[in-house]
Amino acid sequence: MELETWHLLVLPLFFALGWAAARVDIRHVMRESRAVPASYFKGLNYLLNEQPDKAIEAFVEVAKLDPDTLELHFALGALFRRRGELDRAIRIHQNLVERSDLTQDQRMKALYELAQDFLKAGLLDRAEDLFKRLETGMHALDALRHLLEIYVLEKDWDQAISIAGRLEKLGCPSQHADLAHYHCELALNAMLRKDVAAARQYLAEARGANRKSARALQLLGDLEAQLGDDAAAIASWREMEAANPAYLPIIADRLCQAHARLGRSEEGIELLRGYLARHASADLFHTLFHAVLQARGWQEAERLAAEELKRNPGLRILDDYLQARTADGADGDLETRLAQDLVHKQVSRMAYYQCNDCGFKARQFFWQCPACAHWESIPPERREHE
Ligand SMILES: [Zn+2]
CATH class of the missing domain: 1.25.40.10 (Tetratricopeptide repeat domain)
Incomplete structure (x- = not known):
């Protein structure tokens, strides 16, 4: 194709247009950048250099200069x-x-x-x-x-x-479990001021909010026991296995004490043995161990611990076993005593409750974590930690 003369004229024109467009663009940018206070760039610079404190001060300066x-x-x-x-x-x-130029939102x-x-x-x-x-x-x-x-x-x-x-009502995830605790707190206050009718009402509401509320069952049993009706207390605590068996260790000692007060210690022991067979737990075992010790003496307690140690080996059960061995005089030699002392110290140091949500550790059980305020985030069984 032959190059025509006018083509030679068009090319410089394109160059000129491109140059003008670039100048317009640069002018625009310059005008914009002059509108942004220098502190803004200073702040950006500090941010890029990972100096957040200086960056904040620079941005505060921008905010003062330009309230918009x-x-x-x-x-x-x-x-x-x-x-x-x-x-x-x-x-x-x-x-x-306090600004008057803000929209409602x-x-x-x-x-x-x-x-x-x-x-x-x-x-x-x-x-x-x-x-x-x-x-x-x-x-x-x-x-x-x-x-x-x-x-x-x-x-x-x-x-x-x-x-x-x-x-x-606004469609938030179920509040039932926490709601039951609010009712339980009210029940606890009523129990403290000896208002039995109110306590019963609050506990019924707690169970209405959460049928499986372990705390409501525990408190209902406590209320009956306070009123001297151990049979009713036992009936309430016995519902725990069906409702929420993980919480059996929390009410195990209460069950033993109530049975003992009624002169039915053996029945209490058999009840706990049944629980333990169905729900292995070192805390539950520890309560059973002491109930057996009280009712039947060291030898029976030792036999029970030896059985459990085979079935469910763990340091805390070994601690109970060694305590029985050294206490009943059957094997009171120095080595066993030293081992018992060592295991007992280790268990006391290692076993505690721990929150699943925040990791808070405590010797005592809490329904609400004192650190993160979540309800039932602390499992009702102590763990052995390193
Ligand atoms: Zn927590």
């Missing part, structure tokens, strides 16, 4: 709360709440953030007031969850029950 940067304010507020700098988080969110968001700051700072009354203002609208579900958290912290069980009911 709403998202930056929210980001900084959330960051301060996460870092535990609650004074600064509260100041930022309070300023946002933005104001709700600022209120929700501020409420979370107050909650984290332990200012429960102020957090509660704000979450109540957010009970309807875009943050309703989260506000109700936080309100529930506050009422549980404050041990305001009536309010907790009411909020749990509302959460369930």
